[in-house]
Amino acid sequence: MKLVDAHIHLSDPKYNQKISEVLEDAKQSNVAALVSNSMNLQTSLSSLQLAKEHPNIVYSALGIHPWNVKHLSPNETQETVDLILQHEIHNGKVVAVGEIGLDHQYTNNEPLDSQLKVFHEMLSAAEKKSLPVIIHSRGTTPQIVSLLPSYNVKKVLLHWFSRPITLLPQIVDRGYYITEGPPSVYSNHTQEIIKRIPLTNLLTETDGPVSFRGPFKGKMTTPAFIPLVAKTIAKIKEMKETEVADQILQNFTNLFGITFTESAKNILDS
């Protein structure tokens, strides 16, 4: 059984000096692949570096998060776009543009204009390179779902989808994916989403180093949390854990184009 963490921030300073511990947890927990998401240019470069240092387990997503739009240096958006546009030279280490999006609560009551501008640049780069996008949409999911058809971006992951639940049928119709993480274990709302989303549109994540409640309280977030998330999904879906894991692995391959070779298996078995 192989599990995945489709959304973690390995380049976050909280994981400094802890990468080997995090990857050891992944191996012990049968987590065969992690997508290291980025927040700005610097973390994009470090996500890419981590993907190079840990082949066949760490993959990178490059981009500018809406929380960083106010703190960008003058050329940072362009330099991040350039890095995305040149991703082929890194031989499959870059699998998506992310984490990008809009955040309604992070605007200090200002309009979303500057976030929209950066989001547009990120979506355009993804479009040019046919890369999937990993989207943060707190308070902005309806707006994002209505603007996405203006871009030729076919593979979309709405990370930590929360609300409105009424949008789920449209998300499924479009063939988008969502991720759910540790709150699956203790949040009725998240469990309701899992009940309603077909398993073919669902992936698992930790969003580490974000910390969590319930059985995860006080612990450093690592892929070691993923087995309990997968177990909870299996319980909600009334399926075997192995069936859930296999489908989620298939979703991961469909979304990011990552296939699981013997070398990945060897890493896990070693």
Ligand SMILES: [Zn+2]
């Ligand atoms: Zn994130």
